Amino acid sequence: MSPRDPGILLVVGASGLIGRNTAKFLHRSGVQVRGVSRGFGEYRTASAMVADLAGIELMFGDIANSLFAEQALRDVTRIVFAAGVSGVAASLTDPSASRHGTLDPWSVVVEHCMPSTRIVMMSSQLVYGPAHGRLFTETDSLAPASPYASNLALMEQAGRQRAESRDLEVISMRLGNVFGDVLWIDKPRSHGMVALMLRDLVRRHEIRLFGGGDQTVNLLHVDDLARAISLGLQRESTHPFLAFNVSGTQMSVRSVAESLCTGVGHGSCVSVPWPAALEGTVGNDIELDDSRFRDSFGWRPLHNAANELERIGRQYVSANVEPNPSIKET
Numbered sequence: 354m355s356p357r358d359p360g361i362l363l364v365v366g367a368s369g370l371i372g373r374n375t376a377k378f379l380h381r382s383g384v385q386v387r388g389v390s391r392g393f394g395e396y397r398t399a400s401a402m403v404a405d406l407a408g409i410e411l412m413f414g415d416i417a418n419s420l421f422a423e424q425a426l427r428d429v430t431r432i433v434f435a436a437g438v439s440g441v442a443a444s445l446t447d448p449s450a451s452r453h454g455t456l457d458p459w460s461v462v463v464e465h466c467m468p469s470t471r472i473v474m475m476s477s478q479l480v481y482g483p484a485h486g487r488l489f490t491e492t493d494s495l496a497p498a499s500p501y502a503s504n505l506a507l508m509e510q511a512g513r514q515r516a517e518s519r520d521l522e523v524i525s526m527r528l529g530n531v532f533g534d535v536l537w538i539d540k541p542r543s544h545g546m547v548a549l550m551l552r553d554l555v556r557r558h559e560i561r562l563f564g565g566g567d568q569t570v571n572l573l574h575v576d577d578l579a580r581a582i583s584l585g586l587q588r589e590s591t592h593p594f595l596a597f598n599v600s601g602t603q604m605s606v607r608s609v610a611e612s613l614c615t616g617v618g619h620g621s622c623v624s625v626p627w628p629a630a631l632e633g634t635v636g637n638d639i640e641l642d643d644s645r646f647r648d649s650f651g652w653r654p655l656h657n658a659a660n661e662l663e664r665i666g667r668q669y670v671s672a673n674v675e676p677n678p679s680i681k682e683t
Contacts, residue, residue, distance in 0.1 A: 362586070363387050363429040365416055365462060366436030367409070368394025368402060370533055370545075370575055371475060375433050378579035379586075380409050389425045390436075391415050395536040417457040422465045431586050434462060434474040437504070439545070441479070441634050444501035455504040456511070463515040463523075471522040473585045474512060476505045476596070478529050478571065478639045488642035491527070491596045499634035509596065516593035524585045525596040527641065529571025531578055532661070535669060546570065546606075547662065550613055551669060554620045563631070565624040566607035569638045573601030574656035584650040597649075598641035602658035612659045616666020 362379060366372035367388025373395070380386045387410040396402035403411065414421040416436065426432075438444070438454035463472070481489045482496025497503040512523035532547040538555060550560045581599050607622060614620040646652060 360430030361385050361387050361410075361428050362431040362433070363389065363425060364433045364435065365389055365458065366434070367406065367411065368392065368396060369435055370395070371435040371531055371578060372433070373406065374533060374575040375435065375579045375582050376406060376409050378576065379433075379583060380406075382583065386410070387412065387425070387429065389414065389416055397537055415458070417461050419461055419465065422461045426462070426466050429466065430470055432462065432466060432470060432472040433582055433586075434459065434472055439501070441499045441501045442628075442631065444499055444504065445630060445634070448500040451500050452504055455501075456507060459508050460511060463512060463519070463521065466519075466521065468520040469522070471524070471586060471588075471591070472512070473524045473526060473582050474508060476509060476525045476527045477502060478527055478598070478641050479635070480506045480509070480527060481639060483633070484637040484639045488640045489598065490642045491598055491645060502634070509594075513594040521593065522591045523594045524588075524591065525594070526578075526581065526585070526599045527596060528578065528599055529573055529601060529639075529641065531573050531575050532658075532665075533575035534665060538669070547572075547609065547613070547665065550610055551617075551666065554610075554613055554617055554666075555669070558619060559621045559623050560610040560613065561623050561625045562606055562610060563625060563627045566610060566622065567605060569603050569605050569640070570609065571600050571603050571639070571641065572609065572658040572662075573599065573654065574658065574661055577601060577654040577656055580655075581646070581650070581652055584652055588650075597646040598643040599646050599652075600641045600643040601654045601656075603640060604658060608659070609662060612662035613666045616663035616668075617670055618666075 362384050364372050364376040368390040376386050376388045389412045393402050438451045444451035479502035480495045480497050482498050495506050497506045509525050516523045530546050535548045538552050553560050610622045
């Protein structure tokens, strides 16, 4: 970030995959970072989290609580919002909990932050709805097909409204599947699809592929995303609300699974039927045109997705397949 940026940068969701990696990336760049989290998340213990996020001010509490939010937001001029209840399946199982767990923290943050604060929020390609045989651009209409995607669309809507009424700058990054090193395989949802696959591979020696795994997904390494977030925070001036597609590598789900199998050194892929109601919300091939972001910031992903997947598999095996919060990240 620019050294001219005053104040503290707040990462909401500092114990999650995106939050922890972004917090470390920005801290290494010389930014004064504060991280907030409701718990230890992937780290399992406070000591593991403190050790990994050394040099970052940590606060534990619910950002949806106004009193806690006021403390966490003190002297904050930049925010990375990477919190909330993630996952389509979870939103289908309990739509109300997904809605409140996502929208309530966001609403409090945009109401209590200082005017002129810049916020980068994490959104999803799923807000565009089913694919129509072409790349989605940021000007396409939103048609979320799940409670999870609807929650993110509502976050964008609230962010746009609050940005205009409270003199904020909100940047929404619409992402595919973000992946990175897995710290705790017992709770893979915070890592998404890759960790779910790795869990099945380690425990069952197989990866179950809905419908055979022919559908494609977009994989973006979390370190590439952290660079993208940093560039968004550095922008000299912006509109009250901007949305950007940010893409990595388009791969078939089967290719993702096979790369993990190669890294682990064993395992097979097994085709299973789609669960009821899930195929229509995540099964379509969705591709994003992220040329607007690339052209605006000169950003390109640096990590090869297939190579990183193999490395993650090897790394987890080398850690004796036990939960290990001290796994080194690259």
